[in-house]
Amino acid sequence: MAFSLPRFVSRGAEAELIPQGRLSGPMPWVIAIMVALTVIAAAAGLAFSNTARSASDALTGGITVQIVNANPVERDRQAQAALRSLRATPGVVEATLVSQAEIDRLIEPWLGAPTAEGAIPVPALIDARLRDPVSGEMLGQLRRTLRDVAPAARVDAQSTWLKPVFSAIGTMRWLSIALVGVLAFALAAAVLLAVRTALGTNRETIEIVHLLGGTDRQIARVFQRAIGFDAAGGGAIGLALGLVVVLLLGKQFGGLGAGLVSSGALGWLDWILLALIPVVGVGLAMFTARQTVIRALKKML
Amino acid sequence: MSNAAEGEIVQFDNVGLRYGTDREVLSNVSFTLFPGGFYFLTGASGAGKTSLLKLLYLAQRPSRGAIRMFGSDAITLPRERLPALRRRIGVVFQEFRLVSHLSAFDNVALPLRVAGVAEREITKPVADMLEWVGLADRMHALPAQLSGGEQQRVAIARAVIHRPEMLVADEPTGNVDPDMAVKLLRLFEALNRLGTTVVVATHDVHLLKRVPDSLIMRLDKGRLSDPTGALRYPPRVPRPKGEAR
Numbered sequence A: 001m002a003f004s005l006p007r008f009v010s011r012g013a014e015a016e017l018i019p020q021g022r023l024s025g026p027m028p029w030v031i032a033i034m035v036a037l038t039v040i041a042a043a044a045g046l047a048f049s050n051t052a053r054s055a056s057d058a059l060t061g062g063i064t065v066q067i068v069n070a071n072p073v074e075r076d077r078q079a080q081a082a083l084r085s086l087r088a089t090p091g092v093v094e095a096t097l098v099s100q101a102e103i104d105r106l107i108e109p110w111l112g113a114p115t116a117e118g119a120i121p122v123p124a125l126i127d128a129r130l131r132d133p134v135s136g137e138m139l140g141q142l143r144r145t146l147r148d149v150a151p152a153a154r155v156d157a158q159s160t161w162l163k164p165v166f167s168a169i170g171t172m173r174w175l176s177i178a179l180v181g182v183l184a185f186a187l188a189a190a191v192l193l194a195v196r197t198a199l200g201t202n203r204e205t206i207e208i209v210h211l212l213g214g215t216d217r218q219i220a221r222v223f224q225r226a227i228g229f230d231a232a233g234g235g236a237i238g239l240a241l242g243l244v245v246v247l248l249l250g251k252q253f254g255g256l257g258a259g260l261v262s263s264g265a266l267g268w269l270d271w272i273l274l275a276l277i278p279v280v281g282v283g284l285a286m287f288t289a290r291q292t293v294i295r296a297l298k299k300m301l
Numbered sequence B: 001m002s003n004a005a006e007g008e009i010v011q012f013d014n015v016g017l018r019y020g021t022d023r024e025v026l027s028n029v030s031f032t033l034f035p036g037g038f039y040f041l042t043g044a045s046g047a048g049k050t051s052l053l054k055l056l057y058l059a060q061r062p063s064r065g066a067i068r069m070f071g072s073d074a075i076t077l078p079r080e081r082l083p084a085l086r087r088r089i090g091v092v093f094q095e096f097r098l099v100s101h102l103s104a105f106d107n108v109a110l111p112l113r114v115a116g117v118a119e120r121e122i123t124k125p126v127a128d129m130l131e132w133v134g135l136a137d138r139m140h141a142l143p144a145q146l147s148g149g150e151q152q153r154v155a156i157a158r159a160v161i162h163r164p165e166m167l168v169a170d171e172p173t174g175n176v177d178p179d180m181a182v183k184l185l186r187l188f189e190a191l192n193r194l195g196t197t198v199v200v201a202t203h204d205v206h207l208l209k210r211v212p213d214s215l216i217m218r219l220d221k222g223r224l225s226d227p228t229g230a231l232r233y234p235p236r237v238p239r240p241k242g243e244a245r
């Protein structure tokens, strides 16, 4: 599994100080795997963030009023009264009665097509939107207002229904972020080990260059560059792998056609962030290599 | 030169060296080297020649005593300033220490590259130098493909390629035939005439007689004796040499 990187490095002194290839070994592949996993974890984290944001945007201000009454005439009367009352309430931006046709469509999968008008008593539904996120105080106030005009009204915040979903999404999001952190740490650790090994195998060379007047920086630069090229090659492969997986997963979830999932779709900013992961990876690898080499050299005279 | 101290290139004052907690391998070593001098360091095997040279080429700090080199206090000099001093010194290591994955050419080019010399100014001098030590046709060979004597000549070429102010050579003729030994000594003398201070450690007494103007330091179980009295400390101004700077 020889992995040779393009040698557009100048054949200068520093490029030749340590033998190329000795440093490489499995390094580019380790970096490729790390970057691929990071891209997937980050994509998941971004998707969960988007879902949570758009869902909460849509739901935090939303309330649902059900008029539960078996008598269709009375139900309609109370529904109209509640609608009027809601529209007159300050802080309510919008209130609409969900049409019978839409309710039928919503319940059809569970109860079958309505056979005759009023055969199954279904509550009337009012969808209302508040200017501010729903608070318990606001709900109580609305309930008191509606009790007088529509005693059969039940007022609920839409977000309360979805609370478990929200908290699950939140957890997944933090998990993804933590995973990205852990992967970055693992990448740094892998680089550290690779550089330590390379330092060991090239110890004699380093000592000679040192005694010939080579500076710590010159020697560190050699390792930094070797690791940088490994990381760039591995990072490119890792990004490609990660994006393929993300696109496939996206397609599968897209196929579900569920509203929440499609709201989690990645925007162009998200794609740019994902593309930056290997760049950050290369930077991290080079920084780690530099620190490791400089620290090891400080122990020599 | 009004003040003798101004002219010194190296000054050791009561230097002692021990490795770890062992006995001292160098004790009370005091001497002065002047620019343009040609010095031999002799002594039995194990007397401490390599140890003394390591102090000279800044691979080792002494356990005690004072060392001044090129006008700087080598003991208190910050680590970052050592590379600049080392570039003024050429070293032939006793065990050569060629970089094993680099060709003879690249090994000789190393001091120039470390010093940042442009690649186009490297090719010709390095080829000339290899030609001079008789290795023009072995330029692209790796050290492992060279005989002991050939490796030694590469090591010498590497030590002198950047025209150091001081050349430190540890048994530089140990692996070559007498003719080559004389030839290499002529190279050192030529450099010496151009102003390089030369320090050669050897136990080959025949070599000593070949350089008429040389001064001899003798090490005996880590103590320095000075048969000619030329090196004693505090220093006196040495006999001026015609071609020296």
Ligand SMILES: Nc1ncnc2c1ncn2[C@@H]1O[C@H](COP(=O)(O)OP(=O)(O)OP(=O)(O)O)[C@@H](O)[C@H]1O
Residues within 6 Å of the ligand: B019, B025, B043, B044, B045, B046, B047, B048, B049, B050, B051, B052, B094, B203
């Ligand atoms: N790195 C080291 N650690 C411990 N002891 C050492 C080390 N290097 C040298 N010595 C000891 O220091 C003493 C002097 O060694 P040194 O190499 O300076 O002798 P030398 O005069 O160069 O000998 P030779 O002519 O055989 O090269 C020896 O007793 C040796 O065992």
Ligand SMILES: [Mg+2]
Residues within 6 Å of the ligand: B049, B050, B051, B094, B170
């Ligand atoms: Mg020795």
